[in-house]
Amino acid sequence: MPTTRKAARAPTPISAAGSKLSRAVASGKRTRTRGFTLIELMIVITIIGLASAAVVWSIPDPRGRLLDEATRFAARTRAAQQSAIIVARPVSVWVTAGGYGFDERTHGAWAPIAEKPLRVTSWGKGTRALVTENGGRQRVMFDSTGLADRQLDVQIARGDEAVTVRIAADGSVKVGG
Numbered sequence: 686m687p688t689t690r691k692a693a694r695a696p697t698p699i700s701a702a703g704s705k706l707s708r709a710v711a712s713g714k715r716t717r718t719r720g721f722t723l724i725e726l727m728i729v730i731t732i733i734g735l736a737s738a739a740v741v742w743s744i745p746d747p748r749g750r751l752l753d754e755a756t757r758f759a760a761r762t763r764a765a766q767q768s769a770i771i772v773a774r775p776v777s778v779w780v781t782a783g784g785y786g787f788d789e790r791t792h793g794a795w796a797p798i799a800e801k802p803l804r805v806t807s808w809g810k811g812t813r814a815l816v817t818e819n820g821g822r823q824r825v826m827f828d829s830t831g832l833a834d835r836q837l838d839v840q841i842a843r844g845d846e847a848v849t850v851r852i853a854a855d856g857s858v859k860v861g862g
């Protein structure tokens with residue numbers, strides 16, 4: 686009985702990990718490598734860029750909206766007008782480019798109001814009032830009946846945005862008026 690001998694084959698080169706890919710390459714078979722194409726990567730990067738832009742646009746301004754600052758000023762001015770009626774004494778609001786405050790008439794002179802809502806307040810960062818008369822300071826006085834001594838339009842600006850707060854002679858205060 687003759688002995689059959691198996692034909693000697695060249696050893697298959699394998700990688701250190703013994704991957705199938707290295708065996709397939711050694712045997713001459715073409716296999717598709719797993720991974721991302723350049724187009725797929727570009728699409729993913731585009732989606733990430735659009736999502737990032739949407740997040741940046743939706744982040745509010747840390748200074749707050751200018752309209753909110755104007756509304757806060759108007760509310761405090763209304764409170765000063767009501768205070769003049771309650772204490773039966775004249776109360777005034779003054780405005781400069783840097784801020785505003787409230788005074789009350791006591792003993793024949795204007796004295797700053799120390800209570801929290803009517804304390805001297807600076808405008809927010811980058812915000813200013815456009816004041817031109819009386820050396821950069823405007824004042825409106827409310828008498829004990831709540832009427833103002835004159836009408837005053839206070840224009841509050843930040844960058845290219847502006848909001849007007851109107852203090853009418855009847856004592857009413859309106860934003861955007």
